[in-house]
Amino acid sequence: MSEEVQARTRNRWGEGERLRGEILAAASRLLSELDGEDALTIRGVARAVGIAPASIYQHFSDRAALVTGLAEYEFGRLRVAMDAAESRVPARDAVGRVRALLHTYCRFAMANPGHYRLMTANGASRPSPEARPHGPAVDLVDRITAAFARCAESGTALRVPAERAGVIAFVGAHGRVALFHSTGRQPGGDQVVSFADELLALIFA
Template identity: 35%
Template sequence: MDSTSSVRRGSRDRNPRGQGERLRADIVTAALRMLDELADDEALSLRAVAREVGIAATSVYIHFADRDALVLAAIRRCNDDLLRAVDEAGAASDDPVQLLRARTVLLGTWAHRHPGLYKVLHESTLNRRTDMSFKNELAERTTAAIQRCMDAGLAPIDDAATVTFDLRAAVHGTVSMRVNQPDLPWPPLEEQVDRFLVKLVGVRMA
């Protein structure tokens, strides 16, 4: 999954009439690429995004009232792409434990590839100023994956939502530390995820 690579830098041809949605998508893609580089939504400017796309700043304001509106649209796109990616990762196995593991590892590896987007998605002040309940869907799918492990007798019966909170806290903790303290002697992410799944979910790893 990579939401940041489909808009070329520099000038662009004017969109034909009726292709406003294409321009809006191009603006969001450029914003995603810049946010990944900046790792700070407040460092983003609409004028800079306009230059990146190769359009006048007024064209950006037609689609987005302010910076927060653009960043929110970018985060929504990022979240939707992550949902698709984790579902694809989990679809590679019929084993509920391996499905849960694949989803969890993918989230960690994505954050490693896109540390700037991870910080904006989870650590930006926009999270405290704006409703981002759409991010709950990823947690709900993790809860469903944990519940499948329990239903299959591969994890102790427990409240799946509570176990999800514990697992998310552990995964986000290690991901955030890896992003912000990359020089620590980190073990392979897969090994750490396996320990989380064993200790927090109660599964047995093959």
Template identity: 35%
Template sequence: MEVNGSRKRETYHHGSLREELVEACVRLIETEGIAAVSLRRVAREAGVSPGAPYHHFADRAALLSAISARGFELLTQDLLGAGGRPGTTSGGDEVARTAAAYVAFARRHPGHFQVMFRPELSEPEKHPAVQEAGDAALQVLTDLVGRLGVSDPQALGITLWALGHGLASLTLDGLLAQKAEVWDTDADDLLSRAVGQIGRSVDALTGHATGATG
């Protein structure tokens, strides 16, 4: 009966099986970590037969690469949505909103975030869609920095990426909350202040009026 039920479920969801497997894997990562992921385990989580994932993914890395690529696509959308119309705010304001969007993305999609920056898991050299999606996300930051008119946009770009990614990682790992407790402050307020500081630093660097906020 269990096998028959599994077959019925697999047939019923055949058209969207790939997406269901991806979602099941993301949920597994979020609840038990990446180490728990195997195609057999993901199949069980999705309620399909053990062989079903192989119709869409050759191996574990192929499944993780799909999660990584989708994560970068979602991140790109969020970063693009964070920026205001050029010229309506200072560069620092735009940078602050972009950094905040980066952290917010990590909070909403922790399963994706854990995979996206682990090339040994998603093997982008074998799955070019990951590299393409990652480049598109980075291009949003590159375009933003290019509009700031700084002398070394590459150095500033990688610095801003590191700051945004660091805040996101500290937030997901719970370290930001721990530090906020030690300092007797609110974690979200601390994050907002940190993001605002990034924006103010950019404005100081570019000679614009400060006032960037989280």
């Protein structure tokens, strides 16, 4: 075994998905340590997992496919965090659930700058000019929009339709996060969370 391959427990037959998850988890950890995803390499990820680089190609055809898979993995982490935050707020508190979702999004983006830049680098896909965009970021906007719709259904007045409210909240919070990231300032999540609360105050009538 080469020095680049650390000892690890070999996956049994049928545990390919487990190895794929280990690869993505290792890539996620490495991204926290590196200066952007450009420094992420197949060889470096393989070393972190303790496998030969060739093993990664069984799950990802090339580095671009690995980066795409990593972006999807990070959106999955964000969804889990948002699920947990929303579940801690009673269903009857629709406004509290919107706030919990937006706060979690802001804190995740600020705590994981490299991951967040990777997640938002390519935007949404649109198969044709007439088709609605789709992708994980669009799903995120749809989730926030649905939360605003529940607010309206429960009797909380909005100054704009729920669909517009979801876009305004997401674009506003994303812009604030991107501004901090572009200037190299990492003040923590509290400042962005406060800004999100200001956005919500403008959206709710």
